[in-house]
Amino acid sequence: MSTIRGARERARIEVTAAIKDEARKRLAAEGAARLSLRAVARELGMVSSALYRYFPSRDDLLTALIVDAYDAVGEVAEGARATAEQARPHPAPHVERWVAVAGAVRGWALAHPHEYALIYGSPVPGYSAPMDTVGPASRVGLVFIDLVRDAFRADGLAVPRLAPELRPEAERITADLAPDLPPPAVLALIAAWAQLFGLISFELFGQFNRLVEAREPLFRQAAGELARSVGLRGTPVG
Amino acid sequence: MSTIRGARERARIEVTAAIKDEARKRLAAEGAARLSLRAVARELGMVSSALYRYFPSRDDLLTALIVDAYDAVGEVAEGARATAEQARPHPAPHVERWVAVAGAVRGWALAHPHEYALIYGSPVPGYSAPMDTVGPASRVGLVFIDLVRDAFRADGLAVPRLAPELRPEAERITADLAPDLPPPAVLALIAAWAQLFGLISFELFGQFNRLVEAREPLFRQAAGELARSVGLRGTPVG
DNA sequence: GTCTATACCCCGATAGAC
DNA sequence: GTCTATCGGGGTATAGAC
Structure with a gap:
């Protein structure tokens, strides 16, 4: 009985995955x-009404894809x-770790442009993201914070300049996000x-067409500068 | 005869504008x-086939909106x-001009989010922009170059650092775009x-929701830092 | 330049048989 | 859980009368 239910659940998981693919x-x-x-x-050789057993509406399918x-x-x-942190013989300097993470995000975006557009492009009209997406949406940001x-x-950090009018905002966000870090660094x-993500989006959405060729080096240079703008110490890339 | 044709053309222009609106x-x-x-x-009280006299296809209408x-x-x-340049009693310093232009772009984006998404958001699937859009698309960039x-x-400029591997790319782009400027500054x-535009898109597309409140000051601060990253001299904002 | 009519497609969602 | 059938929409684009 439990194996039957197990089989059914396995089938359900497989069909769900096929639908999402x-x-x-x-x-x-x-x-x-x-x-x-x-x-x-249609593409799966199913009938549309059958899908409603897996996703109760179009928006629910969209939510699953977003998550x-x-x-x-x-x-x-x-x-x-993790890779940059555990690099041998020495862990990578922090600026390089930053650039490595940024480059990995860019690499994923280039490999999955439509999924990137889904989450970082223009919002889908008429769709409003439920709370389910909030946690997953913050994972990348948390990696940078941890780094x-x-x-x-x-x-230590070379604490960035901060306009005085931004001080309260910086403190509020820092209290929510990373109370152990200097507020100017968190805002930066x-x-x-x-x-x-602006660099990635411009590349992916075509603004660099017929303009920038050496996109990866440009991205690495800019990412390195951004690491320094947050306060990470280290030689600038290049 | 010519007034009749003039009237017809005027009518055509008005209807075309109404369709675009x-x-x-x-x-x-x-x-x-x-x-x-x-x-x-439907909204205009016309019949769909009548629109084809003004725009031969959906994509042509889209192109007109993009342009x-x-x-x-x-x-x-x-x-x-122009405003920042002619400011009295003194023209604004160049960093402030940069921030003013950036702020104006952001202001337009906030006021016209869907048009912003149309040109700087995810590409419309199945639509490929014709050459007509290339000229208009470069206007904002040219403003920054002129500035x-x-x-x-x-x-003078505090010429930014440039990774050696980016030197040829910087020179190529500079030759095309602004041969009188230092290549590292052009690439920066x-x-x-x-x-x-990354800052604007994140704000507009919802990534700052429940995170950043003081969006205008944050944008101004970041825009000022970006001006300095290009080499503009001047006190940082704040 | 606008109209009606048409060919030929698409969609979300649900009811009810099996 | 899948099927058929259905409701009630939507769309691009063209032909041909006026």
């Missing part, structure tokens, strides 16, 4: 705004940080985070 | 991917630069440009 393909072909349950069902994407890029970032914390403990980290 | 409303409601000629026609949006944000940037050129001539400008 096919939905990711449809995402690439049509975009999130036009993702349709019927098209997914998966955030988790995937979060995992990549966490892995890159900066390590640098702070090991070498948030700005750097947005700017890193 | 309505299309912009639909853009806000449904997003670019779902923009439909029929919905626009208009690039032109609108370009005009705002040009205006902000940096002014600063270079007036005060491109990176700064992407990073500015």
Whole structure:
């Protein structure tokens, strides 16, 4: 009896995964705004009404894809940080760790452009993200925070300048996010985070077309400068 | 005869403008991917087939909206630069001009989020931008280049560091874009440009929700740092 | 330049048989 | 859990009358 239920649950997991895989393909072909349950069902040789047993609505499927994407890029970032941290014979300097994590995020984005667009591109009109997405969405940011914390403990930080009017905001955010770090560094980290993704988005969304060729070196240079803007000490890249 | 043709052409221009205006409303409601000629026609009290006399296909309408949006944000940037340049009793320092232009772009984006998403957000699947969009798309960038050129001539630039591997790329782009400027500054400008729009996109696309409140001051601070990263001399904002 | 009509597609979601 | 059938929409694009 329990094995039967186990088999059923296994089947359910497999079908769910197949639906999400096919939905990711449809995402690439049509975009999130036009993702349709019927098209997914058609490609899978199912009938559309059958999908409703797995995802009660189109938005629920979209939510699952969003959560998966955030988790995937979060995992990549966490892995890159761990690798840089455990590098032999010496752990990488903190600026290099920062650049490694940023580069890993960029690599994931280039490999999964439509999933990147789903989570960091324009919002899907008519879709409002439920709370389920909040946790996964913060994973990448947490990697950068942890990385900066390590640098702070090991070498201290060159605390960035902060406009006085931003002081209360910096303190509020720091209390929520990383009470052990200097508020100016936390605010600079948030700005750097947005700017890193700006570089990735411009590359991915075509703004660099016919303009920038050496995208990876440009990204690495800019990421290194951003690490320094947060206060990480170390030779600038290059 | 010529007045009749003039009247006809005037009518055509007015109807074309009405279609685009309505299309912009639909853009806000449904997003670019779902923009439909029929919905626009319905709202205007026309029949869908009539629209094809003005725009031969959905993609042509989309192109017109994209060109208009690039032109609108370009005009705002040009205006902000001119204002900062002619400020009395003294023209604004170059860092402040940079921040003013960046702030104007952000202001336009906040006021026209769907048009911003159309041009700087995820590409519309299945739509490929024709060459018509290239010119308008570069207007904002040209404003920043001109601004940096002014600063270079007036005060010189604190030429940014450049990774040696990026030197050829920097020289190639500089030759195309602004042969009179130092290549490292031009490359830094491109990176700064992407990073500015990263800040705007994160704010607009919801990544700052429940995280950053003081968005305008944060943007101004970061924009000032970016100006310095390009080499503009001047007191940092704050 | 606008109209009606049409060909030929798409979609989300549900009811009820099996 | 999957099926057929259905409700009630939506769309691009064209033909041909006026």
